[in-house]
Amino acid sequence: MTNGYRASAGIMLAPAVTLIGVFILLPMLLTVWLSFNDWSTQTPFAEARFVGLANFQDIFGSTSVGRDFKGALVNTAIYTALSVAIILPLSVLFGLLVHQRDVGGGTLLRTVLFSTYMVPMIAVALVWSKLYSPSEGPFNQMLGLVGVSPQPWLSSPRSALISIVLLNVWQQVGYFTVLAIAGLTQIPGSLYEAATLDGANRTEQFRFITLPLLRRTLLFSAVIAIINAVQVFEPVALITQGGPVGSTNVLTYHIRRVGIERAQGGLGSAMAVMLMLSLIVVVCALFAFMNRKDDE
Amino acid sequence: MSLAWTSKLALAVGLALLPGSAWAEAVNISYLTHWSPETVALLENAAKEYSKTHPDVTITVRAVPFGDLLTTLRSQSGGSDGATIGGIYDLWLPELARDKLVAPAPEAVAAEVKGAWPAGVVSAASVGGALYGIPNEIDVYALNYNKDLFKQAGIEAAPKTWDEFREAAKKLTKKDAGQQGFGMINSWAAGVVHPFASLLVSNAGELVTDGKPVLDSKQAGETFEFYEGLIKDGSSDPAMATADANTTGPFLDNFVSGKTGMIIMANWWESALKTGMGDKFANIATAPIPVGPSGDKPHSISYSWMTVVNAKAGEAEQKAAWDFLAWLNGAKSGQNGASAMSDILMSMGILPSRSSDIEAHKDKLGTEFLAGYVSVLSDAKPFPVVPGGQEFSESLQQTLEALQYGQISAKEAQAKAQADAISILERAAK
Known part of the structure; x- marks a missing residue:
């Protein structure tokens, strides 16, 4: 009976497991294998030459290869941290605003917020590159009206990455607001009624009811926001080309430059493996943190 | 005629027609x-x-x-x-x-x-x-300048030497009006490297000789210092010279709107200038690359x-x-x-x-704009075409941008550019 059950479960799982194996696990394993090889992306895999850890030594070394990779890794980390740190609180704030039943126009606001997520990145990039224009951009013109001097935005290594983060926040916050609203609707209204009877004010209700019960939603939002941020590519490719002085050179854009433009498949794969490992470490740390909180 | 012969004949005709059929496909x-x-x-x-x-x-x-x-x-x-x-x-x-x-x-x-x-x-x-x-x-590079801005600044002729160039750039700079003397492009490898290389060859220097980088030469050092001088003078504002993926962007906007006095650019951007400037394109003139202290005559990169x-x-x-x-x-x-x-x-x-x-x-x-480019063509030096050339260009771009933004000194830029070039070209030659 047990063997029959196992056999039928295996048969039913086989198609999904095979697809995952072929289209997800196999490319991942191939990337890991290529990271230990010297290989041009324009040649067959058979021409790859095993070089051990040389690619990893290069990407963490002191030559331009290592400097550029480490710079891109740091830029990606800053971009991700800033994006998540801004998007999550904003999404909860907007979620709370939209979720209020006694305020009119909530559906319209929800639609407006979500609509930014549906705009193609090419259109967003074109419009925002003009909004940020140092000489004729509306942002600087608006700042001028309130007496603030023009900002360099994308033209300065100090502000270019932050400008790209703001663009990302504008586009993504609507999606995460919808997630936050979904989480808020799961919280029973009776909890708030009981808290009100016990004399808890709005701030206390938010701190002791809303936030703890939104934790699972926020964990999911954080993981998705991190993955989205790590994969940032289009605004960099379309607007800044990684500049100025490499200040917006994020890992996905850099891997594309190394692996495809320069055809250095081994080096590009080593960088992709490091990106994957970093992402796994961050997401696991996040889950471990949330589990500890749950235990407490 | 028997069936066998008919078949053979049909096969022969078919074979004879085959190349023609393939060509007409x-x-x-x-x-x-x-x-x-x-x-x-x-x-x-x-x-x-x-x-x-x-x-x-x-x-x-x-x-x-x-x-x-x-x-x-x-x-x-x-x-x-x-x-x-x-x-x-x-x-x-x-x-x-x-x-x-x-x-x-x-x-x-x-x-x-x-x-x-x-x-x-x-x-x-x-x-x-x-x-x-x-x-x-x-494509070759030459100095493009705005004749109106030259007139307003009291400059009578295009600069012929680096000293004249630096002086003209200072006179053309009006920070209050958001105007820079010389536009140094950034965020685009060729836009950064080619003007630098044109100044380098006009100072009797080279980027690469016999497949080996020679950015440690005295001439290259002087070129890095020249860039540093323009930045220190405040004559060039890198924030006004960013390029985008289409090789347009603020650097072009600022030149066509009369906010940049001079720029070193290639002949192909004539159409971009005409589109952006309309009738004001007549204000733009072309001159040979100014000659550095170690150079003998204007040269350009092609x-x-x-x-x-x-x-x-x-x-x-x-x-x-x-x-x-x-x-x-x-x-x-x-x-x-x-x-x-x-x-x-x-x-x-x-x-x-x-x-x-x-x-x-x-x-x-023979038009005024293009004639300036045609005249420098005979003394132009081809940009070195070597394995790893694109990576070398991108690396030099990063170094020059760091110099433009004041992140490193001319001496540090020269040492970094040479060390990076050696490692890149050696790896590409393997």
């Missing part, structure tokens, strides 16, 4: 470029003209931004479905040929090119003695473009592609003895490289 070829929609329309017109006499050949043109051209070529040329023809920058050729992505030209095409183009241009389209592409455009054929395309496609390219670049396809390609190039202000095209377009090449 419809062939689809595609052409990948980075040109603007207006220029793509001109190329499509030329393709239609060709198809009138070659109805079996259909040519489609596809354009991508310059920043994506190499990636598209590399990612799509690995298979027969990639573009049959690609317009490429000569710096990319050694690695595309090494990776067998581009096909060597047939003997007849190679012979025609060797006879009709200057030897230097032919060599930039060749690897190991084999010709891989039909050259079309040649580079060329060519069309190559996908080595993975089918035999019939490759044959049709070379035939189309030979026609497009031949002396009979354009107006008044010019090639159709040169007519397209001249619409953008780009200098054609075929000798007969230069002769055919003599009048247009």
Whole structure:
């Protein structure tokens, strides 16, 4: 009976497991294998030459290869941290605003917020590159009206990455607001009624009811926001080309430059493996943190 | 006639007709470029003209931004479905040929090119003695300046030396009005490196000699210091000179709107200037690159473009592609003895490289803007075409941008540029 059950479960799982194996696990394993090889992306895999850890030594070394990779890794980390740190609180704030039943126009606001997520990145990039224009951009013109001097935005290594983060926040916050609203609707209204009877004010209700019960939603939002941020590519490719002085050179854009433009498949794969490992470490740390909180 | 003989006869007739049938078979070829929609329309017109006499050949043109051209070529040329023809920058050729992505030209095409183009241009389209592409455009750098701004600043003539250049840049700078004397482009490798290289060769220096980087020379040191001086003077504001993926952006906006006094740029941006400036384009003049303290006369960097054929395309496609390219670049396809390609190039202000095209377009090449470029062509030095050249350019771009933004000194920039260049070119040569 047990063997029959196992056999039928295996048969039913086989198609999904095979697809995952072929289209997800196999490319991942191939990337890991290529990271230990010297290989041009324009040649067959058979021409790859095993070089051990040389690619990893290069990407963490002191030559331009290592400097550029480490710079891109740091830029990606800053971009991700800033994006998540801004998007999550904003999404909860907007979620709370939209979720209020006694305020009119909530559906319209929800639609407006979500609509930014549906705009193609090419259109967003074109419009925002003009909004940020140092000489004729509306942002600087608006700042001028309130007496603030023009900002360099994308033209300065100090502000270019932050400008790209703001663009990302504008586009993504609507999606995460919808997630936050979904989480808020799961919280029973009776909890708030009981808290009100016990004399808890709005701030206390938010701190002791809303936030703890939104934790699972926020964990999911954080993981998705991190993955989205790590994969940032289009605004960099379309607007800044990684500049100025490499200040917006994020890992996905850099891997594309190394692996495809320069055809250095081994080096590009080593960088992709490091990106994957970093992402796994961050997401696991996040889950471990949330589990500890749950235990407490 | 018996059945056996009838069959044999039919087979013989069939075999005899086979090559003809294959030749008459419809062939689809595609052409990948980075040109603007207006220029793509001109190329499509030329393709239609060709198809009138070659109805079996259909040519489609596809354009991508310059920043994506190499990636598209590399990612799509690995298979027969990639573009049959690609317009490429000569710096990319050694690695595309090494990776067998581009096909060597047939003997007849190679012979025609060797006879009709200057030897230097032919060599930039060749690897190991084999010709891989039909050259079309040649670009050189010169000083572009705004005559109105010069007049307002009381400058009578274009600077001829670096001292005069630095002085003019100071006079042209008006920070309160958001005006800079000299525009140093950033965020675009060629836009950063080529003007620097033009100043370097006008100071008797070189980027690479015999495949080895020579950025540790006295001349290169002086060029780095010259850049540092312009930044320290406040005559160049890097925040006003950013480029985007389409090689436009604030650096172009600021020059066309009269916020930048001088810039070192190539002839091909004539069309961008005309579009952005309209009638005010007449304010723009061209002059040779100012000469550095160690230099003897103005020089410029030159580079060329060519069309190559996908080595993975089918035999019939490759044959049709070379035939189309030979026609497009031949002396009979354009107006008044010019090639159709040169007519397209001249619409953008780009200098054609075929000798007969230069002769055919003599009048247009004599306009005030282009004549300044034509005059420096004979003393131009080709940008070094070596394996790893693109990576070398991008690395030097990073170093120069760090210098522009005051992150490193001229001495540090020189040491870093040389060390990086050695490591990049050595690795690429393996």
